[in-house]
Amino acid sequence: MIPISYYLWVSALLFVTGAIGVLLRRNALVILMSLELMLNAVNLSFVAYARMFNDMGGHVFVFLNITVAAAEAAVGLAIILAIYRTKETVDVDHLSLMQH
Amino acid sequence: MEALLFWIFSIVGVGCGGMVIWHRNPMGSAIYLVVTMLCLSGLYALLNGAFVAVLQVLIYAGAVMVLMLFVIMMLSTHTEGGPREGSRPAWLVSGVIGLIVVFKVGALFGFGKPPEAVDEFGTIQGVGSLLFNRYILPFELISVLLLIAVIGAVILSKRDAQ
Amino acid sequence: MDGTAFLQGTGALVPHLTVLITGLVILTLDLFLTERSRFLNEVVGLVGLALAFVLAVLQHGDPRMVFMDMAVVDNFSVFFHATFILIAILTLLMSASFVRREDIASGEYYALVLFATTGFMFVASAANLVMLFLAIEILSIATYILAGLHRQEQRSLEAAFKYFILGAFSSAIFLYGIATVYGALGHTSITQLAATVAQGEVSPLLMLGMALLIVGLGFKVAVVPFHMWVPDVYDGAPITVTAFMSAGPKAAAFAALLRVFFQGFGAENMAAQWAPVFAVLAGLTMILGNLSALAQVSIKRMLAYSSIAHAGYAFVALVTLDALGAASILYYMVAYAFMSLGAFAVLTVVAKRGERHHAFSDYSGLASTNPILAAVMTLFMFALAGLPPTAGFAGKFYVFSAAVKSGYYVLAIIGVLTSVVSVFYYIHVIRVMYMQEPGEGGSPIRVSAATCALLGVTVLGTLYMGVFPGSILRLAEHSVSLLF
Numbered sequence: 001m002i003p004i005s006y007y008l009w010v011s012a013l014l015f016v017t018g019a020i021g022v023l024l025r026r027n028a029l030v031i032l033m034s035l036e037l038m039l040n041a042v043n044l045s046f047v048a049y050a051r052m053f054n055d056m057g058g059h060v061f062v063f064l065n066i067t068v069a070a071a072e073a074a075v076g077l078a079i080i081l082a083i084y085r086t087k088e089t090v091d092v093d094h095l096s097l098m099q100h
Numbered sequence: 101m102e103a104l105l106f107w108i109f110s111i112v113g114v115g116c117g118g119m120v121i122w123h124r125n126p127m128g129s130a131i132y133l134v135v136t137m138l139c140l141s142g143l144y145a146l147l148n149g150a151f152v153a154v155l156q157v158l159i160y161a162g163a164v165m166v167l168m169l170f171v172i173m174m175l176s177t178h179t180e181g182g183p184r185e186g187s188r189p190a191w192l193v194s195g196v197i198g199l200i201v202v203f204k205v206g207a208l209f210g211f212g213k214p215p216e217a218v219d220e221f222g223t224i225q226g227v228g229s230l231l232f233n234r235y236i237l238p239f240e241l242i243s244v245l246l247l248i249a250v251i252g253a254v255i256l257s258k259r260d261a262q
Numbered sequence: 263m264d265g266t267a268f269l270q271g272t273g274a275l276v277p278h279l280t281v282l283i284t285g286l287v288i289l290t291l292d293l294f295l296t297e298r299s300r301f302l303n304e305v306v307g308l309v310g311l312a313l314a315f316v317l318a319v320l321q322h323g324d325p326r327m328v329f330m331d332m333a334v335v336d337n338f339s340v341f342f343h344a345t346f347i348l349i350a351i352l353t354l355l356m357s358a359s360f361v362r363r364e365d366i367a368s369g370e371y372y373a374l375v376l377f378a379t380t381g382f383m384f385v386a387s388a389a390n391l392v393m394l395f396l397a398i399e400i401l402s403i404a405t406y407i408l409a410g411l412h413r414q415e416q417r418s419l420e421a422a423f424k425y426f427i428l429g430a431f432s433s434a435i436f437l438y439g440i441a442t443v444y445g446a447l448g449h450t451s452i453t454q455l456a457a458t459v460a461q462g463e464v465s466p467l468l469m470l471g472m473a474l475l476i477v478g479l480g481f482k483v484a485v486v487p488f489h490m491w492v493p494d495v496y497d498g499a500p501i502t503v504t505a506f507m508s509a510g511p512k513a514a515a516f517a518a519l520l521r522v523f524f525q526g527f528g529a530e531n532m533a534a535q536w537a538p539v540f541a542v543l544a545g546l547t548m549i550l551g552n553l554s555a556l557a558q559v560s561i562k563r564m565l566a567y568s569s570i571a572h573a574g575y576a577f578v579a580l581v582t583l584d585a586l587g588a589a590s591i592l593y594y595m596v597a598y599a600f601m602s603l604g605a606f607a608v609l610t611v612v613a614k615r616g617e618r619h620h621a622f623s624d625y626s627g628l629a630s631t632n633p634i635l636a637a638v639m640t641l642f643m644f645a646l647a648g649l650p651p652t653a654g655f656a657g658k659f660y661v662f663s664a665a666v667k668s669g670y671y672v673l674a675i676i677g678v679l680t681s682v683v684s685v686f687y688y689i690h691v692i693r694v695m696y697m698q699e700p701g702e703g704g705s706p707i708r709v710s711a712a713t714c715a716l717l718g719v720t721v722l723g724t725l726y727m728g729v730f731p732g733s734i735l736r737l738a739e740h741s742v743s744l745l746f
Contacts, residue, residue, distance in 0.1 A: 001102065001213045001214065002102060002103055002106045002146070002213075003211060003212050003213055004209075004211040004212070004213070004214050005206075005209040005210065005211045005212070006106065006110070007106075007143060007147065008206070008209045008211070008445075009202070009206050009209065010110045010113065010114060010143070012201075012202045012205050012206055013114050013117070013202055014113070014114060014117045014136070015434075015438060016198040016199075016201055016202050017114070017117045017118055017120075017121060017198070018117070018121070018434075019198070019431075020121060020191075020194045020195070020198050021120065021121030022427065022431050023194065024121070024190055024191060024194060025121060027126055028423070029126040029129075029130075029168070029171070029172055029175070030120075030121070030126050030129050031427055032168070032427075033120055033126070033129050033130060033133050033168065034120065034121055035427070035430050035431065035434060036133065036164070036168075037117055037120055037121075037133065037136065038431075038434040038438075039434055039437070040136070040137060040140055040160070041438075042434065042437045042438050042441050043140070043152075043156075044140055044143060044144075045438070045441040045442070045445065046441050046444065047143075047144050047147050047149045047152055048147060048211075048445075049441065049444050049445040049448075050147075050149070050222075051147045051148055051149070051214045051217070051221075052211055052214050052215075052445070053448040054214075054215060054217065054218050054221065055448060055449075056221065056222065056226050056227050056230050057230060057234070057235070057449070057450075058444065059149055059151060059152050059222060059226075059227045059230075060227060060230050060231055060234075060235045060238075061392055061440075061441075061444075061450075062144075062149075062152045062155070063151075063152065063155060063227065063231065064235075064238055064239075064242060064392065064396065065437065066155055066156070066159050066160055067159075067242050067245070067246065068242075068245060068395075068396070068399050069160070069164065070159060070160075070163065070164050070249075071245050071246055071248070071249035071399075071403060072249075072399075072403065072426075072430050072433075073164050073167065073168065074167065074249045074250075074252070074253045075249050075252040075253060075256070075403055075406055075407060075426065076426055076427075076430070077167065077168065077171045077253075077257075078252055078253040078254075078256040078257040079256055079406070079410055079419065079422050079423045079426055080171065080175075080423070081171060081174075081175075081256075081257045082256045082257055082410065082413065082419050083416075083419045083420065083423060084175055085259075086416055086419065087416065090175060092423075095420045095423065095424075205470065208466050208467045208470055209467070210467075211445075233330065234330045234332075235330075235332070235392070236268075236329060236330070237271070237329040237330075237332040237333060237393065238332065238392055238393055238396050241384065241393070241396045241397070241400065242396065244282065244377060244380065244400055245396065245399060245400050245403065247377075248374065248377050248400065248403050248404050248407070249403060251289075251370055251373065251374065251407065252374075252403065252404075252406070252407035255367055255370050255407070255411070256407060256410055256413070256419075256422075260413070
């Protein structure tokens with residue numbers, strides 16, 4: 001059997017990868033996908049801990065988290081679409097208020 | 101066998117995760133993300149999380165990513181990737197810092213092999229009975245969240261029809 | 263869960279449900295309204311909120327856990343519920359003419375404000391980290407949408423996008439913190455967390471979880487260095503939404519911080535770990551918020567930075583871990599709601615259609631064209647600067663004396679010094695209003711009835727809390743007693 005820690009390592013790697021994506025990429029859609037990557041990594045942590053403690057509460061959290069992620073994705077895509085309609089770009093560098 | 105599957109899913113998953121943030125074209129990133137999600141689903145299955153594994157494929161990979169691909173294709177004429185954004189040094193520094201963070205955090209994980217899984221662990225019945233008993237309030241609250249998301253999606257993306 | 267427990271739980275959540283159902287009613291009602299009857303949205307909203315306020319206040323008493331330990335009803339949550347509903351009522355009054363003027367979809371706007379308020383209320387009654395997360399997500403997503411509702415203005419959509427990205431990023435970090443705490447403890451209940459920490463069984467994994475929770479909540483409160491999103495988001499969002507955002511999510515985040523850190527991680531040994539971190543964050547926030555506000559030429563942006571600074575003042579009380587400190591935070595949230603919403607209401611009126619007039623120069627000579635408005639604004643500027651006899655002075659006094667009582671003299675000194683600095687930029691507004699000639703088009707500005715009512719309430723609140731601070735403070739102390 002694989003120790004649970006290995007799964008947690010994978011989760012940490014994916015989480016940090018997503019975080020780097022959010023901070024460094026300039027395409028709004030890729031930033032959104034990096035966010036989804038971070039949320040997926042957290043889900044893996046929950047499932048791993050659930051297995052460790054034999055507690056299906058972890059699975060319930062994953063269920064709730066997937067729903068939250070879906071809601072966020074919907075709203076995020078709506079915002080990106082609305083911006084694209086007025087500015088014809090999804091590059092965050094072209095959004096004049098953005099300063100980072 | 102389990103070990104083999106774990107290593108395949110992990111390495112492919114982490115590799116594709118890296119490609120999500122590395123690939124220039126958002127369409128490619130989306131496909132890599134779908135593959136990552138499928139690998140994660142496999143890992144959930146290895147952890148006796150049958151229900152969440154199915155949920156991952158059905159909802160996350162199957163609905164959320166399809167929606168995202170839809171939008172990417174709608175905006176595709178202007179989102180073809182140019183040169184990768186961000187300077188070389190920035191990527192290098194973040195990569196190094198990221199790895200340091202992962203190793204520091206990883207040192208805290210002292211978990212060994214899990215105990216025997218209880219009966220019906222991770223099945224729909226098991227998760228369902230928890231969802232409708234102990235976690236009924238979060239479950240109901242999620243419906244409010246979905247309503248808000250629907251309102252937002254409609255009102256932000258509708259064309260100005262006066 | 264059996265029937266009686268379910269009914270008991272629903273009864274305990276009646277205030278939340280009232281606000282939620284009011285939002286749903288507005289959403290449905292809006293389908294049948296015409297341009298002329300659009301005002302019914304506000305009426306329904308105000309009636310619902312008033313009812314919820316009464317129901318919330320009636321709930322004070324012994325703490326009780328409902329819905330299988332997911333939510334708790336106690337004096338702490340009652341105080342915060344009353345504050346949140348007050349903020350919502352004031353926002354509705356402010357938005358009445360604004361929404362009509364700027365052509366914003368009124369039904370959805372009010373519904374989202376009410377849903378966000380429901381989210382605030384669930385934050386204050388959360389007994390489990392998962393409930394806390396869901397409540398924070400509800401209020402966050404509703405607020406992302408609200409920030410982008412001014413669809414004609416590009417700045418609004420950009421503000422919504424920036425808020426969304428950084429908000430979702432911080433939520434993910436917060437969630438990873440919850441997962442780590444789950445991994446350290448095997449559960450996510452805040453009360454059980456308190457028991458475990460009190461026994462001294464603290465693992466490094468739990469510490470990591472705590473650190474991640476600090477980062478996640480730090481974004482929501484906008485303390486330095488997690489404050490980057492505030493100036494652009496507050497500047498781009500429609501002004502009534504900015505007002506709502508400056509008071510509501512901030513109070514909700516403090517409620518969450520108090521629950522998690524005073525109740526959850528409240529034991530002495532644990533507090534020694536996080537209190538110094540909070541102290542540094544508070545100090546940096548006060549310094550940076552006030553210094554940045556000095557340089558602004560847009561009054562809306564100045565208020566945004568001032569909002570960061572005020573979060574810093576309240577944050578000072580978080581390091582004290584005693585009853586006075588907690589009570590002073592509650593007091594500060596109410597005081598800030600009055601001052602901030604009042605000031606933003608004046609901005610709404612002066613900015614006119616399209617929000618084109620937010621520069622300091624747009625206020626020149628306001629004292630001669632609209633003397634009452636200028637006087638009201640002067641009061642709010644005094645209050646935000648912390649001058650007596652306003653609520654702002656009382657709030658800062660309590661916060662800084664709590665810090666001194668616990669030995670954090672440096673923080674109190676930083677607080678007083680930065681408050682002195684802040685007087686400069688607040689007085690600048692007053693100077694412009696009274697000492698400069700009105701520009702072209704210097705005709706008196708029309709103020710709607712609802713806005714008059716709002717300004718009346720906020721002025722009364724600011725003065726009352728400044729002259730008679732004891733009553734509200736006693737309420738606050740009564741509400742936090744159960745945390746200790």
